[in-house]
Amino acid sequence: MPKAFDFNNHELINLQVYRFLRNEIISCSIAPGSVLSEKEISLYIGVSRQLIREAFIKLAEAGLVQILPQRGTFVRRISAKRVAEARYIRQVIECAVVRRACACITDEQVLSLEHNLRRQALAADNDKFREFFDLDDSYHQALADIAECQLAWKTIESIKSTMDRVRYLSLSVVSPPRDLIAEHYHIFDGLKKRDADAAEQALRRHLGHMILSIDPIAAQNPDWFEG
Known part of the structure; x- marks a missing residue:
């Protein structure tokens, strides 16, 4: 502690x-x-x-x-099954959210998202993983705020704790912050262009990559995982 x-x-x-x-x-x-x-x-x-x-x-x-x-x-030890289920539910919700956000995002909100991305880059450059982690969450929460569907983010928050452990552990090795920022920018580009299909596809790829980090993390820390 x-x-x-x-x-x-x-x-x-x-x-x-x-x-x-x-x-x-x-x-x-x-x-x-x-x-x-x-x-x-x-x-x-x-x-x-x-x-x-x-x-x-x-x-x-x-x-x-x-x-x-x-x-x-x-x-609790980390359950790969629970992580996969939570990621699937989150993807279903967030894909609907990002499509709705594309339909109503304002220029001011575009600038706010871009500011968040710049802060993510600054945190990554200084190896401030905790700060980057929080900014990552803020970025995704902002999508729900833009879509005027805060309940969507509250629902995601209620199921993502197990996902968050894998996300945090993967930051330094499996999913470096710079890679995640690039994926965030792809989502941002879709939003900025008001292109719902592009934003959704970018979001699917982004959330899908998290599943790939489970096996390397479990190999490094087998005692931390169930089974």
Whole structure:
């Protein structure tokens, strides 16, 4: 775990605790298979055990931990099957979103997306993987905002936690940020031209490439995967 945890005054503490633990699991700073101690984490972060217990429940709902009565709470190992299913559902939703976004995107929104892409490039150039990861999410969330379908992104967020672990692990070796940025630009080009077919095809290729990263990551970290 990191050396310190700083709360901010702009968000509920329980959400900050959940996001902190989620990020630690997704980045595999807390490795798959690890036992999570409610007492130790509450002392480390400096919050009540009740808040940690609530975070564990939310993490279980996201498919990141397993709570076994009388035995403890464990970080789930990565399921390749669950990753594939989540990617398929995400692709179905996002392809519909990007087509709708092409029909209503404004010039101002085009500029906003381009600004995000430039920030992605800057983060990649400085090996700031966490920042790049967050900007990647912001880019995809922006598509739902442009399409005026925020519920689509909320649905994606509810199923993508397992995908996110594979995405994060693949950044340095299998799917370098520069490659992902190039794919983001292909989607952007379709949006800028208001070409729904081109944008959808680019998005399909982009999301499809993630599946190819599972086997190399599993080969490097076999203990982190189910089966």
